[in-house]
Amino acid sequence: MDEDDFFSSRPQDPLTQVTKQDLGPLSIDELKARIETLKAEIERVETHMVDATRHRSAADELFKKS
Template sequence: MDMEEYSPRKADDPLALLLKQDLDPLSVSELTERIARLEGEIVRTRSKMDLAVNHKASADALFRK
């Protein structure tokens, strides 16, 4: 899989800017903090996906009856 597949379409999108950020000036502790924040965002995003999937499944089940 190509990372471009998951990249946002707009150049000014925050995720696109994040992916382009130069990591060289960051210290180990700053990189550790960055990873922790990104992992937190992954958890938040997965939770949102789970809610959306469960909501859709509930709606599908309701309208199938």
């Protein structure tokens, strides 16, 4: 077991596993597909952040003290 895995707060986190994967065996097409998948995930996370910010702002407005 790698020392970083042992001391990581989330050693089974899929993002951690993805960032440690050896890219050497992957073909150019596989690397391109990986990039497209990562870009789609970035877009999904950014959309969620916008929605969460809107939700938080609405809640703050609703419960703000006058």
